Amino acid sequence: GEDVEQSLFLSVREGDSSVINCTYTDSSSTYLYWYKQEPGAGLQLLTYIFSNMDMKQDQRLTVLLNKKDKHLSLRIADTQTGDSAIYFCAERNNAGNNRKLIWGLGTSLAVNP
Amino acid sequence: DAGITQSPRHKVTETGTPVTLRCHQTENHRYMYWYRQDPGHGLRLIHYSYGVKDTDKGEVSDGYSVSRSKTEDFLLTLESATSSQTSVYFCAISGSGVSGANVLTFGAGSRLTVL
Numbered sequence: 483g484e485d486v487e488q489s490l491f492l493s494v495r496e497g498d499s500s501v502i503n504c505t506y507t508d509s510s511s512t513y514l515y516w517y518k519q520e521p522g523a524g525l526q527l528l529t530y531i532f533s534n535m536d537m538k539q540d541q542r543l544t545v546l547l548n549k550k551d552k553h554l555s556l557r558i559a560d561t562q563t564g565d566s567a568i569y570f571c572a573e574r575n576n577a578g579n580n581r582k583l584i585w586g587l588g589t590s591l592a593v594n595p
Numbered sequence: 596d597a598g599i600t601q602s603p604r605h606k607v608t609e610t611g612t613p614v615t616l617r618c619h620q621t622e623n624h625r626y627m628y629w630y631r632q633d634p635g636h637g638l639r640l641i642h643y644s645y646g647v648k649d650t651d652k653g654e655v656s657d658g659y660s661v662s663r664s665k666t667e668d669f670l671l672t673l674e675s676a677t678s679s680q681t682s683v684y685f686c687a688i689s690g691s692g693v694s695g696a697n698v699l700t701f702g703a704g705s706r707l708t709v710l
Contacts, residue, residue, distance in 0.1 A: 513696050524685055524701030525638075532696075570638070574697055582653070583699070587637040 484508040488571050488586040495594050500558040502589045504571030507552060514547060516556045517570040519588070525570060528556070558591075566593045598622040601686050601702040609710050614673040616705050618686030620666075626689045627669040628699070629653075629661060631682040638685070644669055676709045683707075 485507045494500045506514070512533050517525040531538045531545045531554075538545045544557040554573075558565055571586040599620045608614055618627060628643040630653075640653030642661040650661050658680060660672045673680055683706050687699040 515698075517699075522704075524703050525687075525699070526701065527698050530696055530698065582640055582643065583697070585638045587635070 484573070484575070484584045486571055486573055486584050486586040488569075488589045490587065491590050491592070493592045493594060494561050496561060496563055498561055500556075500561045500565070500591060500593075502556045502558075502569050502571075502591065504554040504556075504586055505552055506554065506571075506573045506584070508573060508575050508584065509552065510575040511552075511573040513574045514545075514554050515570075515572045515574075515583070516543075516545065516554075517572065519568045519570065521567075528569070561591075561593050563593045563595060566591055599686060599688055599700055599702045601684075601705045603705060604703065605706045607708045607710065608676055610677055611675050614676050614707065614709075616671040616684055616686075616707070618669045618671070618688075618702060620669075620688045622688060622690065622700070623666060624688040624690040624700075625666075626697075627663065628687040628689075629659070629669065629671045630685045630687065631655065631680075632685060632704075633682050641671065641684075673707075676707075678709050681707060681709045 488504045515530040516528040518528050519525045542559045546555045568588040568590050570588045572583040574583050602617045629641040630638045639655045641659050644650045644663040662670045683704045685704050686702040689699050
């Protein structure tokens with residue numbers, strides 16, 4: 483079945499760039515998403531990319547999509563301590579009327595001063 | 596989180612008791628979802644709704660039921676709570692969206708402990 487995989491932990495120094503990677507198996511994915519979860523809170527959408535794009539930039543965030551390798555990455559430039567959180571990758575396909583997302587387990591980002 | 600509230604935010608109950616969690620939205624969104632989040636399992640979909648009285652099962656629906664009698668409310672019921680249902684429960688909503696991106700907006704979560 484469909485699967486989304488992420489590494490579980492990432493540690494970076496404040497001011498460095500963070501790169502969080504995600505791989506997925508569903509070749510019919512239409513949208514891929516990055517959500518952020520801060521401690522004790524719900525998930526919030528960071529950004530998403532449509533499958534016919536290979537890059538999307540939004541301020542400090544850059545999303546790269548390699549459809550051939552089914553690889554998605556999120557780059558956070560100038561990482562700050564406030565970026566410490568869990569980052570979830572998710573994908574959606576358009577099979578039938580399927581609006582359900584397939585989620586990765588999340589990458590816990592620790593930003594060290 | 597603006598437009599979506601969950602209640603209660605915290606609940607401790609005993610095995611075998613019924614529990615109802617409520618999700619209320621003010622966004623008039625068509626789609627509503629219940630997820631549970633557990634360490635090592637990420638987010639798992641329990642049930643979702645695509646309109647009033649229209650619901651469908653997710654991947655972990657056993658032991659749960661839902662109801663949606665009006666657009667703004669989506670209830671999750673555990674008929675007889677078990678310790679394995681100790682979890683953090685998240686409600687999410689999404690509209691049809693012009694872009695079709697199906698962006699989810701999440702509630703703050705309800706932490707349920709079953710003793």
